Amino acid sequence: MSVTLWLFLCALCGLSGFWVSRRRPRIGEPFATLHLAGRAAPSLRTGLTPESARKAVRHLRGLLGTASLVVTSTERVLAGAGDGRPSDAAALAGTRAVLASGRHLVDGGTVVVPLVVDGSVVGALLASDAEVTAALVRTVTEVGRWVSGQLELAELEVSRRRAVDAETRALRAQISPHFVYNSLTTIASFVRTDPERARELLVDFADFTRYSLRRARDFTTLADELTCVDRYLLLERARFGDKLRFSVQVAPEVLAVPVPFLCLQPLVENAIKHGMPGEVRVVIRDAGPEAHITIEDDGVGMEPTRVRAVLADEHEGGIGLSNVDARLRQIYGQDYGLVVETAPGKGTRIRLRVPKYHSAPSSL
Numbered sequence: 001m002s003v004t005l006w007l008f009l010c011a012l013c014g015l016s017g018f019w020v021s022r023r024r025p026r027i028g029e030p031f032a033t034l035h036l037a038g039r040a041a042p043s044l045r046t047g048l049t050p051e052s053a054r055k056a057v058r059h060l061r062g063l064l065g066t067a068s069l070v071v072t073s074t075e076r077v078l079a080g081a082g083d084g085r086p087s088d089a090a091a092l093a094g095t096r097a098v099l100a101s102g103r104h105l106v107d108g109g110t111v112v113v114p115l116v117v118d119g120s121v122v123g124a125l126l127a128s129d130a131e132v133t134a135a136l137v138r139t140v141t142e143v144g145r146w147v148s149g150q151l152e153l154a155e156l157e158v159s160r161r162r163a164v165d166a167e168t169r170a171l172r173a174q175i176s177p178h179f180v181y182n183s184l185t186t187i188a189s190f191v192r193t194d195p196e197r198a199r200e201l202l203v204d205f206a207d208f209t210r211y212s213l214r215r216a217r218d219f220t221t222l223a224d225e226l227t228c229v230d231r232y233l234l235l236e237r238a239r240f241g242d243k244l245r246f247s248v249q250v251a252p253e254v255l256a257v258p259v260p261f262l263c264l265q266p267l268v269e270n271a272i273k274h275g276m277p278g279e280v281r282v283v284i285r286d287a288g289p290e291a292h293i294t295i296e297d298d299g300v301g302m303e304p305t306r307v308r309a310v311l312a313d314e315h316e317g318g319i320g321l322s323n324v325d326a327r328l329r330q331i332y333g334q335d336y337g338l339v340v341e342t343a344p345g346k347g348t349r350i351r352l353r354v355p356k357y358h359s360a361p362s363s364l
Contacts, residue, residue, distance in 0.1 A: 036059045036060075036062045036063050037059075040055075040059035040060050041150055043055035044056050044147060044150035044151060045150050046154055047154040047158065048073055048122055048151055050078045056071070057069055057070075057071050057079040057080060057081045058081045060147065061127075064136075064139060064140060064143060066082065066128060066129040066136070066140075067083055067128055067130060068083055068084050068085040068127070068129075069085075069125065069128075070091050070125070071126075072123050072126065073095075073123040074095060074099055074123060075092075076088075076092070084109075085128060086110055086126060086128060090107075090110075091124075094107055098121060098124050102121060104137065104140070104141050106137060109129060109132055110126050110127065110128040110132075111127045111128075111132060111136060111140040112126050113141050114148075117152055117155050118155060122151065124144075125140065125147065176269075179269075182239055183201075183205050183235045184205070187238075190238075197238075204234050205235060207227075208228060208231040208235065211224070211227070211228045212265075219259065219260060219261060220260075221255065221256055221258055222256070222264075222284065222291065222354075223255040223256065225264045225265070226248065226255075226284075228264070229248070229282065233280075236272055243277035244272065244276060245280070246279065246280040246281070247279070247282070248281075249281075249283045250283075250284040251284060251285055251286040251291075257291045257354060259291075259354050260328065260331060263324050263327070263328065263354075264295070266323065267295040267350050267352075270321055270348075270350070271350070272297070274299050274300070274301075275297025275298060275347065275348065278297055278298045278299045278347070279297065279298050280296070280297050281296045282295050290354060290356060291353070291354045291356060292353055294351050295349070296348070297348055299348065300345065300347075301345055302343075302344065302348065303344060304342065304343065307342065321338060325337045325338040328352060331358070332358065339352070
């Protein structure tokens, strides 16, 4: 092991009895350091809470090798471990001091270092020992920076989830106004000539909008998605008549597979937009651990170079293929985006894969 790496590990861990020198590390010391850091990291990446602090403080104290360690937020003591800990009042006083200065301080036998997230102090580490040396101060400071880094990751994850939630809420409100207008106009055209047909279409429209605007879940099942697609196609068929032909073929085994909300209807909408007049085919197959979905039209197709532009097209206020592609990659990984196959005069085929089992749709 290089001297540089050893110095870094010494600065990270600060275990009692460790001292920085040019000696080679004893076998197992780096492992012990990384093991303790690895045990503390998962809870810290959930954010700075009493529960995460309680789970992490013992491992953090093991990293430092101090008599005690306390973790605070800006308002309260969250958790502590070891003997000789400062009182809650003293710990909060130290936290307020680093909150004001943004820098570490030494108060008797306690080193107080700030925990910083996005430039703001969110709490503090207070390490107490019989003797406070310069090496201990440096080590506690480095551990504080490492903890801050884990909390930064937690904040990024929270921000990512908020963005996803906001995007999902937004897409639910993005039913194309043109589709709404055209559907209601079509229904109105049947009111006098075929009142029963008008009533049926109105029920289909109500079912489609109720599903599209619901806010209970971010995930649904393929069965529910297909029901939404069926209502959409019935409304479009009433509008286009025999110009639109469609077929749906699905393996019963995959109907219960959880999928992101509104992941199929935008693809069918795209097929109708670029494939009219013609036929739209939806095929869903059971492929072992995955469900394979294909949406195909026999329309005019397009140049492959236009595919990227089509994926970015938001359909004049509609959901857009880019939204579906981004959500699939974000949820399942980069290998699960949309695959678009097209050529001029050859129609367009969109393929996607969905794992049958995934931890995200816990609300189902």
